[in-house]
Each structure stands twice: as structure tokens, then as C-alpha cells.
Amino acid sequence: MDRAHSSGESLLFLTDAQLRRAIEAMFFAYRGFTADPDRILARYGYGRAHHRAVHFINRAPGRTVTSLLAILGVTKQSLNRVLRTLVEDGLVEARVGVRDKRERHLYLTEKGAALEAELSEAQRVRMRAAFRDAGPQAVAGFRAVLEAMMDPEQRSQFDAVREVVE
Amino acid sequence: MDRAHSSGESLLFLTDAQLRRAIEAMFFAYRGFTADPDRILARYGYGRAHHRAVHFINRAPGRTVTSLLAILGVTKQSLNRVLRTLVEDGLVEARVGVRDKRERHLYLTEKGAALEAELSEAQRVRMRAAFRDAGPQAVAGFRAVLEAMMDPEQRSQFDAVREVVE
């Protein structure tokens, strides 16, 4: 069997150099990915941790702290520090649960939603431009590789995030 | 002109939901991307910053500090802290320049090369698996989108990194 013409799906003869290139692309691209939000966040005195919280609260309003913890994969203490400033600054509201009063359900305020919109718009603009440059065929491949790169736990969080709404 | 059948290249009608999905994929995938190296680094008492330094020194042995600074995009002080521990621990050697004695040319020692190999092998294994799962067509698309996502400066660093060797 000829390696170069092996049966499509099964075997990919990626050289170490090709893989290394992909690894470095991932490194540099992630910097691009975070660059715009970082600039915006800096203006408000926030960091990436705030962005992540705001993003996933917006994604499923009413989400509990525990649920957010699972998605972000950080400690309670770490998240709490971020959440506290967001609540203090009036970007996030934490409502006591109706059914279960131990729970705090998180919501963005108008102010919080405005920041989220600004951040995600910036990120979408870059993403849209990248997809446009790369061409239509690239979109599916990009997503397929990224999703295959996740750990199982991350993957299930990724899936869970869109189960509710979409 | 029909939007759905617009001339291939030009217009992509990606919904905000699709873009958001890509953004979240990027977030979760990056965690997968760094998970294996992080575990290895922790065993040696190092962090991601050490990984990055070791990676790019290995990439072009003899690289100067300034060149490494440009690639990593951090401050001299920040890099120096990392570099110092690597030199102290005998993973990196800093040789004074022959032509220009102000410069320090960085090289991995055998020990440093061993760590680099362990880290990059782990990362390649995951990358290779992701490409295998995603299929051959996905590889080109993945890279195209990532490269389009970089800032111009990052992009030129990305290109410069492989100019020498490949």
C-alpha cells in the first residue's frame, strides 16, 4: 500500500515538522484570539477571568456558581474573587434560588450585558475575518480539529454549554 | 445574486451562534492543548513560561535573548526570571556571542533537550490524534483559520520561526 495515497480517512502522514507548525500556529493564534478582548478589558480594569465569567453567564442566564465552576475549571476561591468584583461593580447579579435557597443564580445586569456584547463583538469580528480569509471549506475543518483536541471533560462542558439554548 | 450560493470565496454567512461556537471551541481546545505539557511541567516544577522558552530555543539553537523576547512578547524581566532558572538547573546554556559579545546565544543542554522532547512529543501525540479524528481535509482548514487569526506581528513571528530551518 502506498503511503502517499493511503485510503483517505485512516492514515495521515503528518511529519513532526507539520505537527510542530500546527502547535506553533495554535500558540500564536491564541494570542490573536485574546488580543482584542484584552485591550477592552484593560480599559475597564478587568482581566480574562472576568471575561470568561461574563461570557458563560450570558450564555445561560441563571446559571449557578457550581455550574460556572465546572465550566471554567478553576477553584471556588479563584472564581469568587472575580465574581465578587463583578457583583460589586454592578455587572452581575446573584439571585438566591427559589427552589433551592442555597444556590445563587447568576445574571448579567444591563451594564454587564453591555460589556459582554462589546467583548464578544470584538471576538466575532476577528473570527469572522479569519473564516473569510481562510475560505468556506476551512470552517468545518477548523472546528473539527479543535473539538477533537479537547479532553473528554472539556468536550462535555463544551457540548453542555449549548444544550440549553440552541 | 443568491446569498446561499454566493461565489464561494467571498461571502460566508456565519451566524453569531456559529461564531460563538467557534470562540468557545477555541477556549476549550486551548485547555486541551496545554493540558499534557502542564502535567509534565508540574512534575519538574516548571510552568508554561519555561515550556515556551525551551520550545523556541530548541527551534533555533543559538537564538539570542532579544529574538526570544520578540517571539514571546513578554518583558525582559519576565523572560529573564524563567531563563535564569533554566540556566541554573542546567537545561539551557547561554553562550556569549563571538561576533558581538553583548549577545547571549541560547542553547539547550542534553537535559534541556530531553525535557523539550518529552513536552513536544506529548503535544504532537494529541495533535496527531485530533487530526486523525478530524480527517485529512480538516488539517488545511484548521491551519488556514489559525493563521488568519493572528495579528500581523504575531504572524510575522510565526513565519520567521520557520524561515531558518525548514
Added chain:
DNA sequence: ATATTAAGTCAGCCTTGTTGACATTCCAAG
């Protein structure tokens, strides 16, 4: 009743980034 869960808090630590100031060494240009 008691155990467990959800949330929050205090204290302390680490890594990795930042600024600012400054010293040294050396190349290059006037």
C-alpha cells in the same frame, strides 16, 4: 437528626506578567 451540598471567606502561597530605575558591556558612527 444527621449528613451532604452550595456558597462564601480568610490566610497564604506560587507563577507569570507588569513598571521603573540602573549598571555593564560593547558596537558603531561621528
Added chain:
DNA sequence: CTTGGAATGTCAACAAGGCTGACTTAATAT
């Protein structure tokens, strides 16, 4: 041959955002 600027390194101080461990409070579940 002096002087300006580049490359490097270092000290100090600070901040964000991770972490562990210990502990409290309130409320649900068994």
C-alpha cells in the same frame, strides 16, 4: 577616540489569577 545607543542583566515592587487548606453558614436530602 569618544560618545550614543543597543543588548543584557538585575533589583525592587506590584498585580492578576491560579492554588491549597481550613472553616462557616445555610439549606436540602436521607
